[in-house]
Amino acid sequence: MIKTLNLARLQSPATAVGLVFMTLSILYSGWIARIPEVQSNLGLTKSQLGFSLIGLSIGALSMTITSGWLSARMRTGLSLTASTLLFCICIALPAFAWDQWSLLVALFAVGAGNGFMNVSMNAAAAVVERSERINIMPFCHAMYSLGLIFGALIASFAGAVGISVAVHLSVLGAVMALAYTMIHPVLNQLPPASRSETRFSLRSVELMLLVLLAFCFIMSEGAIADWTAVYLKNELGSSVSISSLGYACFAFAMTAGRFSCNYFRAILGVQKLMLGGVVITIAGLLLPVLLPSVPAGIIGFAIAGLGIANLVPVIFAASAKIEGIHPGAGIATVSTAGLTGLMLCRPVIGGLSERWGLDMGLVFIMAMVAIGGLLTLLAIRRFRLPL
Secondary structure, eight states, X not given: OOEEOOGGGOOHHHHHXXXXXXXXXXXXXXXXXXXXXXXXXXXXXXXXXXXXXXXXXXXXXXXXXXXXXXXXXXXXXXXXXXXXXXXXXXXXXXXXXXSHHHHHHHHHHHHHHHHHHHHHHHXXXXXXXXXXXXXXXXXXXXXXXXXXXXXXXXXXXXXXXXXXXXXXXXXXXXXXXXXXXXXXXXXXXXXXXXXXXXXXXXXXXXXXXXXXXHHHHHHHHHHHHHHHXXXXXXXXXOOHHHHHHHHHHHHHHHHHHXXXXXHHHHHHOHHHXXXXXXXXXXXXXXXXXXXXXXXXXXXXXHHHHHHHTTHHHHHHHHXXXXXXXXXXXXXXXXXXXXXXHHHHHHHHHHHHHHHHOHHHHHHHHHHHHHHHHHHHHIIIIISOOOO
């Protein structure tokens, strides 16, 4: 039986892999928090920004699929090193874009690096779980959420003191690459992952339901992250530093929600946990629409972060429990569904925002969360899905 990770007795490989999760989120949230500035510098409309953001999803989706093939042919440590250094280099590219199309290409590279690193670090976490007989997934995803907060706070400071996006992201990438060298010796000793962990599968009704849930919830979580800072700056008139701080509040609330997941799941059960999360997310997004002010926006996005925090982790955990399907194959399949949702929703939200304002984009996200809630009821009550 796999033991639960004891934070007071962290195994060295577990710590190192958790720090890789944090590295990814610090870098990625640094970019997310500076999106409004890049949009302003390039003079992009909302629909043009939404179109350029497609590059993130296309890059991540294409690399998520090919990373399985790469990871099966590379040592775990080598895969982590290659993907981490690639992402450290790519993260600054959007800051050097000069128009909508160059931003699209730059974001494709960022998305590809993100997808490669995401597959590599999750595979590494699975390797540590198998070899050490320790459950480190919750710890790793908590580290990811903490990294979102740190990255957003760094971006908020950089924006407040007038550091350009190019300098901020370039220095951040270099510092994180240097920090990675300190944990590389530990990661380089990890055993290889099995080939079967990288395959995709769509062989059951249960997994198909999880694919639909992942499509709704991963898309919604990613969309909120994409548009939080933009909404606060462009719709509510906040400064760049305040918009970055708003994103940090969203990330902090999501972190708090994930740390408390097991506690509330034991008390409420998975159905109430999931449906409660749906209701809280919708309520949070509705707040700045009904009360358009910067404080209401920050509070609303924080509430939404708290609500959506555990929807995606529960789906990932369930995808590893489908009978007859390898856990790695299940996780890879729902990941692909979620990335596809992100790819499709970004231009949709951009177009809706351009025509009717970003409030309509938030309404679209609320609708997708609500559909996910209905699918959750169907999955639990009709198909007895092991969520």
